[in-house]
Amino acid sequence: DSGVTQTPKHLITATGQRVTLRCSPRSGDLSVYWYQQSLDQGLQFLIQYYNGEERAKGNILERFSAQQFPDLHSELNLSSLELGDSALYFCASSPSVGGGTGELFFGEGSRLTVL
Amino acid sequence: QQQVKQSPQSLIVQKGGISIINCAYENTAFDYFPWYQQFPGKGPALLIAIRPDVSEKKEGRFTISFNKSAKQFSLHIMDSQPGDSATYFCAASSQGGKLIFGQGTELSVKP
Numbered sequence: 001d002s003g004v005t006q007t008p009k010h011l012i013t014a015t016g017q018r019v020t021l022r023c024s025p026r027s028g029d030l031s032v033y034w035y036q037q038s039l040d041q042g043l044q045f046l047i048q049y050y051n052g053e054e055r056a057k058g059n060i061l062e063r064f065s066a067q068q069f070p071d072l073h074s075e076l077n078l079s080s081l082e083l084g085d086s087a088l089y090f091c092a093s094s095p096s097v098g099g100g101t102g103e104l105f106f107g108e109g110s111r112l113t114v115l
Numbered sequence: 116q117q118q119v120k121q122s123p124q125s126l127i128v129q130k131g132g133i134s135i136i137n138c139a140y141e142n143t144a145f146d147y148f149p150w151y152q153q154f155p156g157k158g159p160a161l162l163i164a165i166r167p168d169v170s171e172k173k174e175g176r177f178t179i180s181f182n183k184s185a186k187q188f189s190l191h192i193m194d195s196q197p198g199d200s201a202t203y204f205c206a207a208s209s210q211g212g213k214l215i216f217g218q219g220t221e222l223s224v225k226p
Binding site: 002004033035041042043044045048056058090092103104106107108109 | 121149156157158159160161204212213214215216217218219
């Protein structure tokens with residue numbers, strides 16, 4: 001158990017809808033990262049927050065947004081969903097501002113299916 | 116320049132054999148190279164990592180070999196076991212920034 005909690009584990013929705021994925025980082029970790037995992041794209045970095053502030057942005061679509069709240073949990077909002085958004089969405093956390101200097105702790109992911 | 120290319124996509128090895136997964140990068144600013152292991156239904160977990168000031172790092176049956184001039188690094192799993200069957204991701208980052216992951220290699224170790 002990594003200590004990172006993601007909800008929901010599974011989500012099935014229709015095209016055009018909006019969903020929110022939630023992540024609770026490990027206790028004490030200030031950085032939260034969101035990654036998208038699909039069969040043909042591997043693990044794609046979406047966005048990073050550190051202590052409530054956006055720190056780095058990757059290949060995140062404009063239809064997607066995220067935030068980190070004062071209690072350090074984070075939410076990833078996906079709107080106007082398309083079939084191609086079906087994927088596994090991972091949240092990871094780390095104690096430092098840069099995840100590249102140490103271990104990222106991943107949750108078990110939220111599997112989104114868009115029908 | 117931000118890509119990390121990983122091969123092969125899938126690998127089948129007999130129990131007791133050596134599994135080798137390769138990664139290549141372009142960005143010479145990368146200074147941290149971890150490998151993550153992912154079992155079905157789980158998130159990736161750090162397996163082993165290396166920095167470019169050393170050419171090899173070994174932890175148990177797992178070894179990273181690093182070739183700075185060729186901009187390549189590889190994971191060797193000695194005496195591969197069925198329990199090693201998982202997806203392996205290489206990754207790289209620069210100055211503590213975000214991790215860029217390779218495409219992943221699905222390893223199957225046959226008994």
